[in-house]
Amino acid sequence: MKKLPNGVLQLEKSRGANGYVLPLGDSYAVIDPGMKSGAGGVIAELSDAGVARDVSHILLTHYDIDHAGAALALVEATGAQLWIGRPDAEILRGQRPAGTFSRRITSSIGRPKLPAEVHFLGESPGFLEEVTAIATPGHTPGHHAFVWGKSVFSGDAVMVRDDGTLKQFPRLLITDKPAALASTAVLESLDVQWICPGHGKVTARR
Numbered sequence: 001m002k003k004l005p006n007g008v009l010q011l012e013k014s015r016g017a018n019g020y021v022l023p024l025g026d027s028y029a030v031i032d033p034g035m036k037s038g039a040g041g042v043i044a045e046l047s048d049a050g051v052a053r054d055v056s057h058i059l060l061t062h063y064d065i066d067h068a069g070a071a072l073a074l075v076e077a078t079g080a081q082l083w084i085g086r087p088d089a090e091i092l093r094g095q096r097p098a099g100t101f102s103r104r105i106t107s108s109i110g111r112p113k114l115p116a117e118v119h120f121l122g123e124s125p126g127f128l129e130e131v132t133a134i135a136t137p138g139h140t141p142g143h144h145a146f147v148w149g150k151s152v153f154s155g156d157a158v159m160v161r162d163d164g165t166l167k168q169f170p171r172l173l174i175t176d177k178p179a180a181l182a183s184t185a186v187l188e189s190l191d192v193q194w195i196c197p198g199h200g201k202v203t204a205r206r
């Protein structure tokens with residue numbers, strides 16, 4: 001794992017999206033463990049660092065396969081609780097259709113599997129005191145960002161320019177454009193110093 005200047009650890013063996021590890025005193029939270037094909041590497045990486053047994057929470061910004069694919073294997077390996085927005089869990093469980101034609105095509109090809117027990121961000125009791133989950137729908141209906149200290153983990157709610165300003169994802173990847181714009185405004189209003197996106201570099205705000 002790579003230690004970032006904001007005190008966050010970044011997974012080096014995950015595939016797909018950026019995966020982050022938050023040191024929380026006596027436990028760790030993993031944000032977006034990546035694709036299923038990277039699960040073995042992530043579990044080995046956490047074990048080698050001596051933290052696999054102390055992972056208490058796995059937080060998913062949203063349901064996409066490049067963020068959530070490894071979640072089930074990681075739950076099975078660590079016994080951690082899995083947290084995701086309810087609408088995204090319902091899409092993965094086939095209880096709710098994905099919001100756009102292109103998303104229905106992609107989710108018919110392969111959907112990440114969830115464990116039997118899932119905790120809903122913003123609803124279920126027992127979420128981490130040190131972390132704030134913020135509903136940021138748009139890219140997906142149940143998308144959440146996470147704030148820890150002066151860092152925000154923004155998933156695919158936005159993309160980040162080199163100067164730390166935020167921009168939209170390509171339209172094709174957005175489920176609900178007005179919601180995505182509103183979520184961008186919410187993220188811009190946060191009092192944070194670091195943006196840790198789902199893709200691209202961790203970037204300081206200027």
Ligand SMILES: [Zn+2]
Binds near residue numbers: 062156
């Ligand atoms: Zn995504």
